[in-house]
Amino acid sequence: MQNFNFVNPTRIVFGKGNVPKIGAEAAKAGRKALLVYGGGSIKKNGVYAAVTAALKQNGVDFVEHPGVKPNPVLSHVREGIKKALADGCDLIVAAGGGSVIDESKAIAAGAKYSGDVWDFFCGKAGIKEALPLFTVLTLPATGSEMNSGCVVTNEEKAQKYSAHGAALFPRVSVLDPETTLTLPRAQVANGAVDALAHLIESYFTTADRDVAVTDEIVHALARSVIASTRRILKDPADYAARASMMWTATLALNGLASCGYGGTSFPNHAIEHSLSALYDIAHGAGLAVVMPAWFKWHLRKAGPERLEKFGAAVFGTKDAGAAIAAFESFFREAGAPVRLSEAGIPAADIPRVAENALGLMQMWGMSYTRAEVEEVLKLAA
Ligand code: NZQ
Ligand code: ZN
Numbered sequence: 037m038q039n040f041n042f043v044n045p046t047r048i049v050f051g052k053g054n055v056p057k058i059g060a061e062a063a064k065a066g067r068k069a070l071l072v073y074g075g076g077s078i079k080k081n082g083v084y085a086a087v088t089a090a091l092k093q094n095g096v097d098f099v100e101h102p103g104v105k106p107n108p109v110l111s112h113v114r115e116g117i118k119k120a121l122a123d124g125c126d127l128i129v130a131a132g133g134g135s136v137i138d139e140s141k142a143i144a145a146g147a148k149y150s151g152d153v154w155d156f157f158c159g160k161a162g163i164k165e166a167l168p169l170f171t172v173l174t175l176p177a178t179g180s181e182m183n184s185g186c187v188v189t190n191e192e193k194a195q196k197y198s199a200h201g202a203a204l205f206p207r208v209s210v211l212d213p214e215t216t217l218t219l220p221r222a223q224v225a226n227g228a229v230d231a232l233a234h235l236i237e238s239y240f241t242t243a244d245r246d247v248a249v250t251d252e253i254v255h256a257l258a259r260s261v262i263a264s265t266r267r268i269l270k271d272p273a274d275y276a277a278r279a280s281m282m283w284t285a286t287l288a289l290n291g292l293a294s295c296g297y298g299g300t301s302f303p304n305h306a307i308e309h310s311l312s313a314l315y316d317i318a319h320g321a322g323l324a325v326v327m328p329a330w331f332k333w334h335l336r337k338a339g340p341e342r343l344e345k346f347g348a349a350v351f352g353t354k355d356a357g358a359a360i361a362a363f364e365s366f367f368r369e370a371g372a373p374v375r376l377s378e379a380g381i382p383a384a385d386i387p388r389v390a391e392n393a394l395g396l397m398q399m400w401g402m403s404y405t406r407a408e409v410e411e412v413l414k415l416a417a
Contacts, residue, residue, distance in 0.1 A: 059090025134178030163201030179289025226320025
C-alpha cells in the first residue's frame with residue numbers, strides 16, 4: 037500500500053426532497069449566482085422550478101447560462117465566463133449531469149483568471165482560485181459532483197482535455213435520486229459504464245497490487261453499479277436502486293476508490309476522449325467500446341492476475357477471458373455499443389483516433405506508443 041493524502045471537502049446533501057436545500061447553501065457564499073444548465077431536462081423534471089424558487093426564497097439573485105452541450109465545448113464556457121463577469125456573479129449553481137457541472141467548474145476557474153481558460157486544459161496554467169460552486173446532480177455517472185476535475189472540448193482543435201485543481205471541488209452537492217427518474221435508458225447505461233470505468237482504471241493500472249482495502253472497495257462499488265443498474269432497467273421507478281446508483285457513482289470517482297494505489301493512469305478515458313472529440317459520442321458509449329478491447333490488450337501485456345481477481349469478486353467468473361466477456365455482456369445488456377462499428381466509427385479511422393488520443397496521453401503523462409493505441413483500437417473493431 038502506497039502513501040497517500042485523502043481530502044474531499046464537498047458536502048453532500050443526499051436524499052429525496054432535498055433539491056430546495058441548494059438555496060440556503062448558496063446564500064452562504066454570495067448574492068448573485070450564474071445558474072448553469074443544459075438542454076432543458078431540468079425544466080421537464082421539476083429541478084429548474086425547485087432550484088429557482090429556492091434561490092429566490094433565500095435572497096440569491098441569478099442570471100441563467102443554459103444550453104450546455106453533452107461533451108461541453110470551450111466556446112460556450114467562454115460565453116459563461118463573460119456572462120458571470122458582466123453580471124457580477126459571486127457564485128455558480130449547476131443543475132444537471134456531468135457536462136453541466138464540468139462546464140460550471142471551467143467557468144468558475146475562468147472567471148477568476150486573467151488569461152484564457154483553455155490555459156488550464158493544455159497545461160499552460162494551474163488553477164489557483166475559482167468562484168464557489170453548488171451543484172444539483174441529475175445523472176449519476178461522472179463523479180464531478182464530488183471531485184476536482186472537469187472535462188471540456190476545444191471544438192476548433194478537436195481536443196477533449198481536462199483541468200484539475202482543489203478550488204474546483206463543489207462546496208455543496210445535492211443528490212436527490214428522484215431527479216434521476218426521468219433519465220432515458222441510454223443515459224442509465226452510459227452512467228453505469230462510466231462509473232465502472234472509473235473503478236477499473238486505477239485498479240488495473242496500479243503498480244502496487246497489494247492494497248486489499250481499496251481492491252475490496254472497488255469490488256463492492258462495481259457490484260453495486262451492476263446490481264443497481266439491473267434493477268433500474270427492470271423497474272425505472274425503483275427508488276432504492278436509483279439511490280444506490282447515485283451514491284455509488286459519486287464514490288467511484290471522489291478519490292476513495294484509489295487510495296494506496298500507485299502509478300495509476302486512465303488509458304481507457306484517454307482513448308475515449310478522442311472518440312468523443314472526433315465523433316461527439318457520449319462518454320459512456322465510447323468507454324463501452326474501448327474497455328473490452330483495452331482489457332484484451334491488458335491481458336496480453338500484463339497477464340491475467342487483475343482480471344482474475346476482479347472477475348471472481350464481481351462476476352463470479354473463473355478466468356480472465358470470462359471476466360472480459362462478463363464486462364461486455366453487461367454493457368450489451370444495458371444497451372451500450374461495444375464495437376467501433378456499433379458506435380458508427382469506421383475502422384479506417386483508427387490512425388486518426390490514435391493520433392488524437394496520444395495528444396491527451398502525453399498531457400496525462402502516459403507512455404503509450406501510437407502502435408499500442410492502434411492495437412487497442414483494432415481489438416474494438
Ligand atoms: O442537457 P440536458 O437537457 O440536461 O440533458 C442531459 C443530456 O442530454 C440528459 N440528462 C441529464 N440528467 C437528466 C437528463 N435527462 C433526463 N433526466 C435527467 N435527470 O442526459 C444527457 C447527458 O448529460 P451529460 O451531463 O452529458 O452526461 P454525463 O453526466 O454522463 O456527463 C458526461 C460528461 O462528463 C465528462 C465526460 O467526458 C462528458 O463530457 N466526465 C467528467 C468527469 C469529471 N468531471 O470527473 C469524469 C468522467 O470520466 C467524464 O470524463
Ligand atoms: Zn469517465
